[in-house]
Amino acid sequence: MATTYLFDDLRTRDVLADMRYLPTDPAPGDLIPAFDLPTLDGDRFRSDTLGHRPVLLVFGSQTCPVTRSAVPPLRDLHDEYGDRVRFVLVQTREAHPGELLPQPRTDEQKAAHAATMRDDLRVPFEVAVDDLAGTLHRAVGPKPNSAYVLRPDGTITARVHWANDAAALRSELEHVLHGTAALRHRGGATSPLLKAVGHLPEVVRRAGNKAERDVWRAVPPLALLGRTAGLLRGLPVDRRGPAAAAVLTFLALAVTAGIVVAS
Known part of the structure; x- marks a missing residue:
């Protein structure tokens, strides 16, 4: 154990x-x-x-x-x-x-x-x-x-x-x-987890890049959220995770809509 x-x-x-x-x-x-x-x-x-x-x-x-x-x-x-x-x-x-x-x-x-x-x-x-x-x-x-x-x-x-x-x-x-x-x-609840996502880049900075590689391997959606949150430096750190989720959701909907229109 x-x-x-x-x-x-x-x-x-x-x-x-x-x-x-x-x-x-x-x-x-x-x-x-x-x-x-x-x-x-x-x-x-x-x-x-x-x-x-x-x-x-x-x-x-x-x-x-x-x-x-x-x-x-x-x-x-x-x-x-x-x-x-x-x-x-x-x-x-x-x-x-x-x-x-x-x-x-x-x-x-x-x-x-x-x-x-x-x-x-x-x-x-x-x-x-x-x-x-x-x-x-x-x-x-x-x-x-x-x-x-x-x-x-x-x-x-x-x-x-x-x-x-x-x-x-x-x-x-x-x-x-x-x-x-x-x-x-x-x-x-999901809201505490989304608040925490904005802190993932700091965890990687302190723990080392292996920590991020492990997240990509174990739970890719979380890694993608963390990487996106790291780009939103103009926001308070606790708001970067929810904002990253909103950005990725918008992009996913836009891509889906584009595929539907194209077909």
Whole structure:
């Protein structure tokens, strides 16, 4: 399992697995699986001592375009809720390893990747490091940038598929703080993924061209969206993915209309 988890080459099956949870994965109402992880500040992040505040637990890596899209709104949420909610970002495997940022193979390398992620993305809250086998990440269903809202006793009150869905996170934090959590799963909508597409060129720049080649091989439509988004530099980065999708849709319709007219 650990060898499969620590892939060097992105595969189509990895991307497809990111799109859905299994019925056996922990869901709202369940306890978060037990864990005891080191943090970059030398402390521990433990499931049995979460503290007296609710916890926003986020998984991510610097080669994940969704993580790159998520951290700026997470910073804003931390500014607003950080005195009432404990924010923790857990370093996972690299989502798009490349020749410049390969998959870590030792605990020391993984901690170094976590430190680079913290500094690169300017993460202002705790960063914890999962073990090399991804024990916690795999136990919850290894999505590249999922988020969980936890009560202090470790009960999951909300599971958010993509942590750049700031509106969903804000709503769930309000619910848990006011004791009105309704045990929700926020599913894998397309809009968070399109927001993240604009960050794919930056992932390639930092991870290396191998990361882009892997995407072309594993999921060509995503690679085409990313390449198109990279041409739209005049737009804010989170808007480049939706704009790229619109451009490609228009071109596809124009080509289809031309073929119909010609025939």
